[in-house]
Amino acid sequence: MSQVESHLIQIEGEAKSNIVRNRLGKLVSKGHKTYTPTQLVVDRAEGIWLWNLEGQKLMDFASGVLVANLGHQHAYFEERFAFYAKGLPRNAYNVLTAVEVEAASRLIDSFALPKMEQILWAACGSAGIIKAMWAAQRYHPDRHLILATRYGFHGKKGLAGDVTGDKSQNPNVRWIDFPMVKDVRDKPNQTLKVKVLEQLNRLREEYPNQISMLVTEPYLGAKGSYHPPDWYLRTINDWCNDHQVIFILDEVQSCHGRTGEMYATTKYGLDPDLVVCGKGIGNGEPIVAVVGRADLLSTFDYGEASDTFSGTPRGCAATLATLDTFETFPILDNCCQAGQVIEKGLCQLTDEFSFATRVRGEGLVWGLELESDSIANQLVLACYQQGLHLIGPLAGNVLRISPPLIISPTEAEAGIGRMRRALQQI
Numbered sequence: 001m002s003q004v005e006s007h008l009i010q011i012e013g014e015a016k017s018n019i020v021r022n023r024l025g026k027l028v029s030k031g032h033k034t035y036t037p038t039q040l041v042v043d044r045a046e047g048i049w050l051w052n053l054e055g056q057k058l059m060d061f062a063s064g065v066l067v068a069n070l071g072h073q074h075a076y077f078e079e080r081f082a083f084y085a086k087g088l089p090r091n092a093y094n095v096l097t098a099v100e101v102e103a104a105s106r107l108i109d110s111f112a113l114p115k116m117e118q119i120l121w122a123a124c125g126s127a128g129i130i131k132a133m134w135a136a137q138r139y140h141p142d143r144h145l146i147l148a149t150r151y152g153f154h155g156k157k158g159l160a161g162d163v164t165g166d167k168s169q170n171p172n173v174r175w176i177d178f179p180m181v182k183d184v185r186d187k188p189n190q191t192l193k194v195k196v197l198e199q200l201n202r203l204r205e206e207y208p209n210q211i212s213m214l215v216t217e218p219y220l221g222a223k224g225s226y227h228p229p230d231w232y233l234r235t236i237n238d239w240c241n242d243h244q245v246i247f248i249l250d251e252v253q254s255c256h257g258r259t260g261e262m263y264a265t266t267k268y269g270l271d272p273d274l275v276v277c278g279k280g281i282g283n284g285e286p287i288v289a290v291v292g293r294a295d296l297l298s299t300f301d302y303g304e305a306s307d308t309f310s311g312t313p314r315g316c317a318a319t320l321a322t323l324d325t326f327e328t329f330p331i332l333d334n335c336c337q338a339g340q341v342i343e344k345g346l347c348q349l350t351d352e353f354s355f356a357t358r359v360r361g362e363g364l365v366w367g368l369e370l371e372s373d374s375i376a377n378q379l380v381l382a383c384y385q386q387g388l389h390l391i392g393p394l395a396g397n398v399l400r401i402s403p404p405l406i407i408s409p410t411e412a413e414a415g416i417g418r419m420r421r422a423l424q425q426i
């Protein structure tokens with residue numbers, strides 16, 4: 001038998017959790033987890049709280065990875081989910097269910113936009129992006145070029161990976177700039193608008209009638225939480241409309257309330273041809289939806305965009321339960337209020353600690369930039385000791401703050417207090 005070394009972390013005083021860390025390290029590929037210096041072993045989760053095997057209670061500042069927008073075990077969500085899921089088959093690969101029709105209809109209606117006409121399900125965010133890109137390629141078979149915004153993240157697989165980052169193996173991908181405003185307190189630079197339009201027009205002149213689509217996201221999450229000035233998305237959306245370039249907006253992360261409104265699409269007054277919703281759509285049930293123009297999504301024949309786990313009955317039930325919960329509780333208002341507390345608190349932390357340098361974000365998706373990768377990793381561990389769970393740093397030195405949207409402003413303030421105490425230990 002080959003020797004497989006345990007790759008996971010051990011934390012002093014956590015005998016039970018260390019056993020799980022060790023066993024998982026041997027039994028599950030390292031590639032399955034994204035690095036986080038705490039490797040928290042969760043025993044139980046409720047609302048915004050997580051308990052480890054030692055019984056320590058931690059505030060969840062991650063929501064999985066911006067997935068559990070309604071928190072864990074939300075009573076109303078769970079009740080609605082059970083209601084919609086009752087008696088359904090486990091899979092509906094080649095059968096139809098009413099719950100799928102209802103989920104598609106409610107999701108389309110939730111945008112209240114004329115281009116939102118049809119749904120294509122997927123089982124993960126990158127697959128949703130790939131399916132949206134396939135639709136654009138089919139619609140424009142004579143246009144081979146794909147535009148993407150530099151440093152975006154759309155997934156690791158196939159075409160989604162091709163439009164991630166700033167280099168592509170795909171010879172048909174061209175990049176345009178995404179304005180990277182360094183701090184929420186900085187004034188956006190208006191000259192960038194001219195530069196972005198120049199880039200787009202230059203590409204169009206160089207490749208007349210060859211650009212099929214433009215893929216972007218409302219903010220650069222994985223690159224370190226860069227949120228563009230208000231004009232940016234509308235400007236590129238208009239350019240796409242003017243030149244029949246399919247505008248694909250990746251709302252895999254921002255959908256279902258993260259930015260303080262249900263969708264960044266409506267927050268920024270956009271009319272994309274295709275929107276991809278992921279993470280928060282089912283509050284943790286794996287379901288993804290490409291939503292958009294019927295003439296694009298109907299380019300597929302039977303089976304051409306299907307797969308085993310796309311649009312499962314339980315995924316559709318969770319989609320409906322999520323929408324019910326947003327309609328019943330003032331979650332978006334709460335997100336905005338708690339978001340303001342987080343913004344103010346993080347800005348104060350940058351005033352108090354010289355190695356906490358910048359703050360970027362909106363709604364309840366924030367990034368705190370630290371002076372170095374090492375400090376960022378130390379801070380994740382120090383926060384853990386203070387009872388605050390964070391995911392590993394983004395882009396090396398940016399801490400992601402993304403609690404469930406149900407966190408109260410008072411709890412958000414308490415979370416910032418835990419971060420302050422952790423910063424004092426660095």
Ligand SMILES: Cc1ncc(COP(=O)(O)O)c(C=O)c1O
Pocket residue numbers: 124125126127129153154155156217221250251252253278
């Ligand atoms: C904006 C964005 N797009 C696409 C993806 C890929 O989603 P998945 O990991 O479900 O394939 C992610 C995942 O983090 C994301 O944040």
